[in-house]
Amino acid sequence: MEQTRAAALASMVETPVDVLIIGGGITGAGIARDAASRGFRTALIDKADFGAGTSSHSSRLIHGGIRYLEQGAFRLVFEASHERRVLLTIAPHLVRPLAFLFPVYRGGRIPAWKLRAGMWLYDLLSAFRNVRWHRWLRAKKVRRVEPGLRDRGLIGAALYYDAQTDDARLVIATVRGAMRAGALAANYVETTGLLKADGRIRAAVVRDALTGETATIRAQVVVNATGPWSDQLRRLDDPLAPAILRLTKGAHVTVARRRLANEHAVTLFSPIDGRVMFVLPWGDLSYIGTTDTDADASPDALRVTPADVTYLLRSANAAFPDAHLAPNDVVSAWVGLRPLLREDHASPSQVSREHKVFESEHGLISIAGGKLTTYRVMARDVVDRVAARLHALDGRPLPPRAPTDQLPLPGGESRDLDVLVEAARARGAAEGTARHLVASYGSEAAAVLNLVDRDRRLGESIIGGRPEIWAEVAYAVEREMAVRVQDVLVRRLHLFYEIPDHAQSVVTKVAARMKQLLCWDDVREAEELRDYFQIVERSRIKA
Numbered sequence: 001m002e003q004t005r006a007a008a009l010a011s012m013v014e015t016p017v018d019v020l021i022i023g024g025g026i027t028g029a030g031i032a033r034d035a036a037s038r039g040f041r042t043a044l045i046d047k048a049d050f051g052a053g054t055s056s057h058s059s060r061l062i063h064g065g066i067r068y069l070e071q072g073a074f075r076l077v078f079e080a081s082h083e084r085r086v087l088l089t090i091a092p093h094l095v096r097p098l099a100f101l102f103p104v105y106r107g108g109r110i111p112a113w114k115l116r117a118g119m120w121l122y123d124l125l126s127a128f129r130n131v132r133w134h135r136w137l138r139a140k141k142v143r144r145v146e147p148g149l150r151d152r153g154l155i156g157a158a159l160y161y162d163a164q165t166d167d168a169r170l171v172i173a174t175v176r177g178a179m180r181a182g183a184l185a186a187n188y189v190e191t192t193g194l195l196k197a198d199g200r201i202r203a204a205v206v207r208d209a210l211t212g213e214t215a216t217i218r219a220q221v222v223v224n225a226t227g228p229w230s231d232q233l234r235r236l237d238d239p240l241a242p243a244i245l246r247l248t249k250g251a252h253v254t255v256a257r258r259r260l261a262n263e264h265a266v267t268l269f270s271p272i273d274g275r276v277m278f279v280l281p282w283g284d285l286s287y288i289g290t291t292d293t294d295a296d297a298s299p300d301a302l303r304v305t306p307a308d309v310t311y312l313l314r315s316a317n318a319a320f321p322d323a324h325l326a327p328n329d330v331v332s333a334w335v336g337l338r339p340l341l342r343e344d345h346a347s348p349s350q351v352s353r354e355h356k357v358f359e360s361e362h363g364l365i366s367i368a369g370g371k372l373t374t375y376r377v378m379a380r381d382v383v384d385r386v387a388a389r390l391h392a393l394d395g396r397p398l399p400p401r402a403p404t405d406q407l408p409l410p411g412g413e414s415r416d417l418d419v420l421v422e423a424a425r426a427r428g429a430a431e432g433t434a435r436h437l438v439a440s441y442g443s444e445a446a447a448v449l450n451l452v453d454r455d456r457r458l459g460e461s462i463i464g465g466r467p468e469i470w471a472e473v474a475y476a477v478e479r480e481m482a483v484r485v486q487d488v489l490v491r492r493l494h495l496f497y498e499i500p501d502h503a504q505s506v507v508t509k510v511a512a513r514m515k516q517l518l519c520w521d522d523v524r525e526a527e528e529l530r531d532y533f534q535i536v537e538r539s540r541i542k543a
Contacts, residue, residue: 005185006352008184009186011516013217014213015219015315016039016218016220018035020204021223022045022222022225022226024045025225026051026372028226029171030376033049033174034376034380036181036182036405038401040383040390041401042184045186045191047189047190050171050213053227056336056490057335058175059238059278060166060287061164061165062164062165063084066118080128085130091406092417093443094173094409094412095164097266098280099264100161100266100278101146101157103150104157105152107153116136119158124340125456130276137157145263146262146263146266148262148322166440166494168222174534175479176409176480185524187482191205191233201222220389220394221365221389221393223382227339230368231243236366237364243359244341245339247343249293249335249336251289251335252333253330254330254332255282255288255325255330260279260320261320261321261397262281265278279320283498291308291311295369300479304334304539313330338367340368340369340428341354341369342343355374355378357381365386365389379404379508387399411443412442413443414442423445429449435446436467440472449471463503466495470513474495474517485514485527485528486532489507496539502536502539507532511525
């Protein structure tokens, strides 16, 4: 809760740390978990909520990247396939197998033989340890299992497996894993300056965005893991630092799943520009994504545009001709920026998803590129550099690498989710709520239900007919570092994206509950409501 956040920030300020990580998305969270697990005194800060940027605006996929085979990026596919297997093991509640159909049509961009060969290569690069091997389905079978797909010219489809994740909750779980290993973590702490001594960065000047207070955090090593904001932070170190990023925009829209009636995730080629995109199931919704265009706005001013919506809906309608989706069918939308390595001469879709670690002459370590699936490898590579730098600075021995591929994330201690669901039902949770709690919290669903044992009213649904319960609001504040209304409704519970009114019907009640938990005054409560309604307004797609 906010007191814990304040205590963590105070500790960072009072006692120097070995490594300060700026940026609390999935990469920064992974770096903090790895560094703390190696025994380094570690601090993690973000100017907003953890995961509020790119890491909660992804396609929610943990995948090998089948489309990278066309580019010959075999090493990346191999690495991502391995990491998919790791994440299915250490976070089985948040990373779940997902069946994909990849249909092939007569005269299409990729002939059937080429796709079938690619699928064998995809299985091979995962060392044949994917969830299941791919299968080839003839057209008749495809029509039976996915009747809404375009029928004209259909030859068949590959059925293959990747994984889907709750991206925002994966970030929170990773931050909490870092804290379990001893890291200090504080959201809503903005870096406003970097201080040097003897030509090396030795501290960061920070501002608490909730109180307005400023402070200095001293650190042996500072890591820049700010994703799309990386070049901005690098210029606090060196105003003339050349750009290392090429930012591309990825937009998604959600619609009622019954409109598409898709049983599987579907991989398709957009008829507009031929690039690979997806239609993905998410409970009662389906989401369609993603665009891949160069960003024409700063990371803080990014919006979904009418052109983005038109592109996504036209592509989905071409694949599902009976859907007839129109802009007023969109339930919600989101857009994120990919912080890719700068390649000026490639098209956005062809820019490498590899990552690279940079170190400035003043010692600022920056990580750029990469993808959600490979965040743990990115973190390992950064902490290897941090360990080498600390060894050079004070002669401390190099610690062994942390076994982050074997340590479960919080909630991932049990892989038998059905047993957890039955345990939740035995404690009085309805079937839908039990499944929702296990999918969100894994083995920690019991801790949420412990709050209900203390106050039965917390077992009531936040919104009638939905599985979310009031205990989750308390849990988000007490255990998951939520300090703002938007933290709860947007990233912890996702009601912002899943309810047509963006949860405006319950936001006043949620704010009132958080006011009690966090001891807000009336002014703070009013500010929280104002800011939330502003987020809703900014999410509206304007012509």
